[in-house]
Amino acid sequence: MAVTQEALYGELDGVDPSLSWSEAQLPERERTKHVHRLHPYLGKFVPQLVEALLERYVTPGGRVLDPFAGSGTTLVQALESGHDAVGVDIAAFNCLLMRVKTRPYNLDVLRRDLLWAHDEAAAFTPQGRTPAGTPAFVREWYAPEAVEELLHFRSLVEQVGSADVLRVVLARAARSARRTTHFDLDFPRSPQREPYWCHKHKRTCTPVASARRFLLRYTLDTLARIESFAAARSEQRIAEVVHGDAEDVGLPGVCDAVITSPPYPGLIDYHGQHRYAYALLGLDERRDRELGSPLHGTGRAAIAAYVEGVAGVLRRARAALRPGSPLCIVVNDRRELYPEVLRQAGLHLEERLERHVNRRTGRRAGEYFESILVTT
Ligand SMILES: C[S@@+](CC[C@H](N)C(=O)[O-])C[C@H]1O[C@@H](n2cnc3c(N)ncnc32)[C@H](O)[C@@H]1O
Structure with missing residues (x-):
């Protein structure tokens, strides 16, 4: 018989129990509350993880940057927790989705x-x-x-x-x-x-x-x-969405923290998962600039380009922060690329947290863990 998730957490050394949730502790309706379920998006993190990181690492009322913002989980939770936010993404559909989730409405x-x-x-x-x-x-x-x-x-x-x-x-x-x-x-x-x-x-x-x-x-x-x-968010706070390549796009203003999950090489085609939206809405495709895209493969040159690309983005993100502010990078680094990414980005690892990921959906086998690299 499979072990229960509660039992599993009890056995795992190093897993931060306050950042790992079983299905019973965090049921689907909580993970997909309000605008988080406006549209499917493969590869997002759970809102409650962002909420916990905001509480631990971001000063009240601070401005949070996510240079790989995806479906906008960081931005939505920042607004809910009373922070401003800036999100960058290379995929036009993701930016559309983020704007729709975060703009104030009449x-x-x-x-x-x-x-x-x-x-x-x-x-x-x-x-x-x-x-x-x-x-x-x-x-x-x-x-x-x-x-x-x-x-x-x-x-x-x-x-x-x-x-x-x-x-x-x-x-x-x-x-x-x-x-x-x-x-x-x-x-x-x-x-x-x-x-x-x-x-x-x-x-x-x-x-x-x-x-x-x-x-x-x-x-x-x-x-x-x-x-x-609208009832859950702070009305005084705003989220800015920037469509572009985080390696060179202009970032607006100074921020107080980064919370992000970079793409991982060869795993998810972030333009491809919304092909139908690009076809119907005539959106601008920039697939060639998507870091880690399966289209680039996972050969040595592709991995080296990925490491250099993510490091470049993180270096720029750090330059947009007030000195000494934290960058929280959520990653499942099974290729062990992040020591080199951090080195090239000039980032110092302050803390490494491990969490168990409850993946209830999809046809995936085995337990799955991810790390939160807290750097400055
Ligand atoms: C792991 S996903 C982020 C998911 C996000 N944390 C969420 O909860 O929705 C990584 C994102 O990085 C974006 N991305 C890839 N290359 C990029 C680049 N060069 N500049 C900006 N964004 C990029 C992808 O389009 C994808 O949406």
């Missing part, structure tokens, strides 16, 4: 716009024609009815002030409506057009034919999540 206007879009989508009837100019990716990955519904929703986006929020709803519905199997949602290889044996549900499942129910459900869910975050 909730009456947001509600009016989203309910209007909801009613328009509910009233739409597909005509049985794929519109001219439909991107090849959309033709290939969606059933004809879903193509029409998604493109109709896209036509609504520009008609309201809450356009970016509708873009995120559209992307989330597009993710769910792809012709894919239920067990391969993260990186499906080819469209699934026929019914298939589903390992996840242990029965025959049929690929999605329509996007309508997702568009309607996610429009309302997004409204509820933004409303719930």
